[in-house]
Amino acid sequence: MTLSVGTLGSRGNLGEPGGNPSPVIAIRDLAFRWRRGAPVVLGIERLEIARGERVFIEGPSGSGKTTLLSLLAGVVKAEQGSLRILGQPLERMGAVKRDHFRADHVGYVFQMFNLIPYLSLVENVTLPCRFSRLRRARVLERIDCGGRPTRCLEEEALRLLDHLDMAEPARSKRSVTELSVGQQQRVAAARALMGSPEILIADEPTSALDSDRREAFIRLLFRECAETRMTLIFVSHDAALEPLFDRTVRLAEINRALGSKPFGD
Numbered sequence: 686m687t688l689s690v691g692t693l694g695s696r697g698n699l700g701e702p703g704g705n706p707s708p709v710i711a712i713r714d715l716a717f718r719w720r721r722g723a724p725v726v727l728g729i730e731r732l733e734i735a736r737g738e739r740v741f742i743e744g745p746s747g748s749g750k751t752t753l754l755s756l757l758a759g760v761v762k763a764e765q766g767s768l769r770i771l772g773q774p775l776e777r778m779g780a781v782k783r784d785h786f787r788a789d790h791v792g793y794v795f796q797m798f799n800l801i802p803y804l805s806l807v808e809n810v811t812l813p814c815r816f817s818r819l820r821r822a823r824v825l826e827r828i829d830c831g832g833r834p835t836r837c838l839e840e841e842a843l844r845l846l847d848h849l850d851m852a853e854p855a856r857s858k859r860s861v862t863e864l865s866v867g868q869q870q871r872v873a874a875a876r877a878l879m880g881s882p883e884i885l886i887a888d889e890p891t892s893a894l895d896s897d898r899r900e901a902f903i904r905l906l907f908r909e910c911a912e913t914r915m916t917l918i919f920v921s922h923d924a925a926l927e928p929l930f931d932r933t934v935r936l937a938e939i940n941r942a943l944g945s946k947p948f949g950d
């Protein structure tokens with residue numbers, strides 16, 4: 686099955702200085718198995734996602750949602766087919782290069798948030814800028830702090846936390862361990878947004894929240910993504926959230942490794 690691209694803009698992808706409206710994510714004939722000899726768990730003929738699109742990934746348990754996110758983030762690599770992110774072929778990159786690529790271009794909100802308990806809220810949020818010079822440079826470009834980069838990073842972290850209604854806990858130096866689940870989630874989102882990565886991936890980030898707070902969180906996420914036309918890939922089991930998104934990708938429909946859809950190894 687072929688999914689069409691919603692063309693939402695034309696900022697040039699990496700390696701395409703002409704600024705063609707090429708997709709931020711492009712998959713062709715991809716096959717992934719967790720280890721050699723094991724069955725293919727994800728087989729996607731074609732999937733394209735445009736810059737700025739907000740995509741809801743839906744599918745039953747075991748259909749490969751988290752596997753797809755791991756591939757998009759470059760945590761794992763497909764043995765067959767091609768996966769281009771920002772025009773770059775991830776399948777041709779080694780693990781170290783993929784780690785750098787992820788640090789520079791992908792923000793990830795994990796299901797369990799993965800905040801670091803011995804760091805302050807602001808330090809948790811500025812973390813991506815320790816791993817990525819590009820994300821750090823983007824913050825420093827945006828804020829003038831009189832040549833004091835650490836202050837710039839802290840200011841940006843506080844701005845993001847403020848937008849996510851977390852400025853007060855950050856200023857009062859609350860520990861990560863004292864935060865509610867909803868508050869931890871917002872810190873995790875601020876961390877993923879820090880340094881404006883082109884792609885934001887969120888894996889079930891709302892599963893611990895009640896429905897009102899889920900929707901409020903998503904709207905906050907949308908607002909931040911819209912500022913830099915970030916592409917949002919969002920996985921959830923909650924069908925009520927689906928209409929908020931530009932598009933839904935149904936893995937049960939496109940994953941040829943599932944059920945009746947034969948997949949030629």
Ligand SMILES: Nc1ncnc2c1ncn2[C@@H]1O[C@H](COP(=O)(O)OP(=O)(O)OP(=O)(O)O)[C@@H](O)[C@H]1O
Pocket residue numbers: 719726744745746747748749750751752753
């Ligand atoms: N690290 C792993 N090693 C081996 N197999 C795995 C691993 N992670 C997932 N799988 C297998 O890959 C398939 C897809 O799993 P995945 O976690 O991507 O599904 P999912 O749609 O995210 O499920 P859920 O909604 O339950 O989180 C399943 O058959 C699963 O058992």
